[in-house]
Amino acid sequence: MTKKAPYIVPIGPIHPALKEPVHIELTVVGEEVISAEFTPGQTHRGIEWMGLSRNPVQIIHLTDRICGICGVTHSLAFARAVEQIADIAVPERADYIRTIIAEFERIQSHLLWAGVAAHELGFDTLFYLTWRVREEVMDVIECITGNRVSYDIIQIGGVRRDIAEVCTEQIRKCLDNYKGLFGKLKELFLEDTVINSRCKGIGILSFEDAMAYSTVGPTARASGCIADLRVDYPYAAYGDLNLKPIVPTVYGHDVNGDTYDRIVVRIFEIAQSIEIIEECLTNLPTGPILWEEKVAKILAACKKTEGEAVGRHEAPRGECLHYVAMDKADAPIAWKVKASSYSNLHVWPLILKGAQLADIPIIVASIDPCISCTDRVAVTDVGAGKTKIFTKEELTKMSYEKTRRMQK
Amino acid sequence: MKLTTSFNRSLWVFHFNSGSCNGCDIEIVASLTPRYDPERFGVKLVGSPRHADVLLVTGPVTNQMVDRLQRIYAQMPEPKIVMVVGTCAQSGGVFSTSYNLAGPVDQIISVDVYVPGCAPRPEAIIQGVVTAIAKFERLHGSAKQ
Numbered sequence: 001m002t003k004k005a006p007y008i009v010p011i012g013p014i015h016p017a018l019k020e021p022v023h024i025e026l027t028v029v030g031e032e033v034i035s036a037e038f039t040p041g042q043t044h045r046g047i048e049w050m051g052l053s054r055n056p057v058q059i060i061h062l063t064d065r066i067c068g069i070c071g072v073t074h075s076l077a078f079a080r081a082v083e084q085i086a087d088i089a090v091p092e093r094a095d096y097i098r099t100i101i102a103e104f105e106r107i108q109s110h111l112l113w114a115g116v117a118a119h120e121l122g123f124d125t126l127f128y129l130t131w132r133v134r135e136e137v138m139d140v141i142e143c144i145t146g147n148r149v150s151y152d153i154i155q156i157g158g159v160r161r162d163i164a165e166v167c168t169e170q171i172r173k174c175l176d177n178y179k180g181l182f183g184k185l186k187e188l189f190l191e192d193t194v195i196n197s198r199c200k201g202i203g204i205l206s207f208e209d210a211m212a213y214s215t216v217g218p219t220a221r222a223s224g225c226i227a228d229l230r231v232d233y234p235y236a237a238y239g240d241l242n243l244k245p246i247v248p249t250v251y252g253h254d255v256n257g258d259t260y261d262r263i264v265v266r267i268f269e270i271a272q273s274i275e276i277i278e279e280c281l282t283n284l285p286t287g288p289i290l291w292e293e294k295v296a297k298i299l300a301a302c303k304k305t306e307g308e309a310v311g312r313h314e315a316p317r318g319e320c321l322h323y324v325a326m327d328k329a330d331a332p333i334a335w336k337v338k339a340s341s342y343s344n345l346h347v348w349p350l351i352l353k354g355a356q357l358a359d360i361p362i363i364v365a366s367i368d369p370c371i372s373c374t375d376r377v378a379v380t381d382v383g384a385g386k387t388k389i390f391t392k393e394e395l396t397k398m399s400y401e402k403t404r405r406m407q408k
Numbered sequence: 409m410k411l412t413t414s415f416n417r418s419l420w421v422f423h424f425n426s427g428s429c430n431g432c433d434i435e436i437v438a439s440l441t442p443r444y445d446p447e448r449f450g451v452k453l454v455g456s457p458r459h460a461d462v463l464l465v466t467g468p469v470t471n472q473m474v475d476r477l478q479r480i481y482a483q484m485p486e487p488k489i490v491m492v493v494g495t496c497a498q499s500g501g502v503f504s505t506s507y508n509l510a511g512p513v514d515q516i517i518s519v520d521v522y523v524p525g526c527a528p529r530p531e532a533i534i535q536g537v538v539t540a541i542a543k544f545e546r547l548h549g550s551a552k553q
Contacts (some may be wrong), residue, residue, distance in 0.1 A: 013472075013476065014476055019425070019433060020425055020430065021473065021476075041472060043467070043470060044472070045503045047503070049507065050505055050506055061502055065501075065502050066429065067431075068428070068429045068430035128442050132441055132442040138438070149434060149435060150429075150431050150526055150527060372429050
């Protein structure tokens with residue numbers, strides 16, 4: 001037998017298997033992946049830099065467009081940071097509306113992911129079914145916010161729009177419908193032979209690795225980490241609710257940390273979100289929805305203040321963190337976004353190692369990557385005309401330093 | 409604008425994400441799903457630009473994607489139509505002041521159909537495809553004469 005050198009398969013940035021531009025390089029021997037490397041950075045738009053020349057109310061429109069799937073996530077995290085600096089008290093009703101929107105976003109994001117996962121397995125019937133079901137939640141989101149994606153509903157100190165009576169009826173109808181559908185979704189995704197045989201035991205992320213790589217959200221919970229920001233660090237209306245982080249044991253089997261477990265966590269989180277929305281809707285307090293209706297007054301309050309704060313939110317993909325520093329000026333003097341996918345992408349080389357080539361799409365998709373959220377790593381030095389892509393080690397080091405700075 | 413009677417082409421679409429926020433991309437996929445279902449007219453997404461009639465571009469075109477956009481445009485067979493979806497693909501939108509943008513799209517390749525909105529609804533995207541079909545019909549008609 002002749003000895004063959006490892007073969008390198010470049011994938012992306014534009015590739016039929018990818019929905020977003022990212023470059024992945026796989027070294028393979030036969031069907032087996034020996035090592036994997038990835039290069040994000042193709043969708044870097046310099047959002048943080050642009051934010052430094054805009055005021056907080058303008059930045060809200062920018063944060064909504066960091067990512068089209070988790071629009072409310074970034075806006076909520078940013079607004080919470082600014083509210084802490086400027087000492088703005090959010091009315092109770094606004095907190096509940098924020099929670100309702102955030103949970104609807106989780107439902108649509110998880111359904112979207114479930115559809116994409118089915119598509120990656122070649123199970124297109126299920127993909128179309130999930131996306132048809134998803135249209136109902138999109139209708140409700142449109143009814144509440146006036147937009148299907150990029151909702152623009154968060155404002156510093158509250159929300160822009162109240163939940164109208166007509167929406168309440170539609171929300172209840174949608175939730176009842178989903179409760180009826182949940183059993184079917186569970187059966188299709190968790191009991192199907194194809195999904196069972198393709199997802200069980202592949203892309204395994206052990207509990208130790210999940211902790212070492214600081215993964216967040218469903219990716220971490222599927223490996224057995226009991227961590228959920230809504231429970232550990234309650235904000236908005238989550239403090240009033242009785243929540244438990246969803247781990248694969250809810251389905252009555254051991255934690256394996258494989259792709260199948262990630263499906264289990266997300267499917268059960270849809271059910272959890274339905275319960276949260278129902279409870280919030282029943283207990284929806286009356287009162288104002290904004291700390292201050294006049295935008296000029298909000299801006300004046302932001303301009304007077306100085307200090308720094310961290311706003312956090314449990315996005316559909318995990319913890320999203322915004323660090324903001326203000327210093328008696330219109331625009332913040334520092335703004336840093338740490339999207340949830342950023343923490344999760346680093347496990348790709350780990351979980352792809354040893355996988356079969358054909359399993360790559362589903363393993364890559366299983367952590368629900370969002371590239372447009374993440375691309376903040378390419379740094380261009382315009383003066384020198386050079387682009388420097390930071391290595392993971394450099395970034396981790398910088399990240400540690402930043403954490404240390406923020407703790408002081 | 410009306411469709412001509414000779415619906416002799418099923419448009420195949422190649423989707424190119426040039427640094428978009430995902431909002432438009434999701435709406436494009438949503439417009440292919442059962443509620444709207446343009447696939448019954450033969451309109452579908454394909455995996456290779458060499459099979460495509462329409463290049464559908466989203467996003468404000470970051471510097472890293474310029475070369476890729478030009479190469480993919482060059483790989484498509486004639487006649488071809490470029491359709492841009494979303495405000496940032498047309499003008500840069502909220503990202504217009506960024507240092508890393510080479511776009512909007514019409515600064516790099518010629519564009520035939522614009523679908524405005526942030527993000528446009530699936531109906532608007534399908535309307536854009538209908539406009540593209542009308543343009544193909546016109547091209548086809550002038551070639552015959």
